[in-house]
Amino acid sequence: MAFKLAIIGRPNVGKSTLFNRLAGRRLAIVDDTPGVTRDRRSHPAKLQDLRFEVIDTAGLESAAAPTLEGRMRAQTEIAIDEADIALFVIDARAGVMPDDSTFADLLRRKGKPVVLVANKTDVNAAAAGVIDAWGLGLGDPVAISAEHGLGMSDLRDAIVEALGEDVALAEETEPVAMPGEEIAVGEDVDPEAEEAPYDATKPLRIAVMGRPNVGKSTLINALIGQDRMLTGPEAGITRDSISVDWEWRGRKIKLFDTAGLRRKARVQAKLEKLSVADGIRAARFAEVVIIVFDATIPFEKQDLQIADLVIREGRAPVIAFNKWDLIEDRQEMLAELREKTERLLPQVRGLQAVPISAETGRGLDKLLEAVEKTHRTWNSRVSTGRLNRWLEGATAQHPPPAVAGRRLKVKYITQIKTRPPGFVVSCSRPDAMPQSYVRYLVNGLRETFNLFGVPIRVALRTSDNPYAGRARKKS
Structure with a gap:
């Protein structure tokens, strides 16, 4: 990455809108409500010929350190320290506010290059706000409209001038991975191909999901060994789905923190609906989803609904019973939790x-x-030969039932997908096959080929009859 750029400013001045513009996609949640962004988020970005990493931050507010706003401000100050340059964004429509002057002094003390950005200049009333911005003493304000993409060329020139061409236009040591690469879920496989070994060197994408206040952000902070996510006793702190790059035992991992998912009937506010949709989208980009349960009150109805959502999406689920340090009789509780997991x-x-x-x-x-x-297991591939040898034994032990006086025939099986494993069973009358027999086949696949803990998809098909629709010829 050539350089890091942090977007700083009061709440509701358009920082997340500018972040989305530079990142090239709608990553951060944007709403008219002040204080939507709470965690800092980074992403590869581009502005014409510039390639850099952009950091979105929470709105700067004057607040005591123990409060939620104070902890948000601490996260923003960390982002300033990490960045090579800061974009200080003000709302040109509202003009310069007292907090703008306070935070301009903060940026001056940090000693980092600063570009003053007057946002929301797409209306005539904003001209006075641009003039007021001169009084902050941070140089020429760059007039832009992040929502409509106005003034981006002037912003590019200001960044190059503040950093210097040698830094701003430096050659990339690594190619910037721009958005658009999605995880391949339900990958097609060649039924005739040999079984491929599992590649333990490939990067892994993990999403962390659960109800509000079960410890999702605390878990990610514990895994990476730093206070990267905003945490606290308040429920529903996380709003955006934040991704963090990390390594475990030499393997690259991208972790996604998500907003807590409440019952659908309780989600009324527009902002919470956006947070929930963002969390579900993050799960769809992940391969494995860690579903965090509160061990002190496990298996709430919402826990089961979240697990069911993950399974229906075809992701690889893993349950984490968090807050285990609060449990007294651990052996008894663990046996009870595992029994409930199997049953529910x-x-x-x-x-x-x-x-x-x-x-x-x-x-x-x-x-x-x-x-x-x-x-x-989610990436498992079983050869067609092994599958059909198993099918022959399974149908001999428990033949398909007779429906309307005619016995169903199961001919062969093949795997057509991985991630999760997907199989096609060829049979005589797919529409008449009872679901109980399909479950028998799924359970047999699990036990024979060790496909425990992941969704299995089975489709029933019939082979084409070349004589169907032809009238019988009279002899």
């Missing part, structure tokens, strides 16, 4: 469930070992 989530028999404490760091290595094991 029968869709994925053998689901990996690990007790952890994000607060103390207990069980984190076991959790990641379970993640890798589940990911390995």
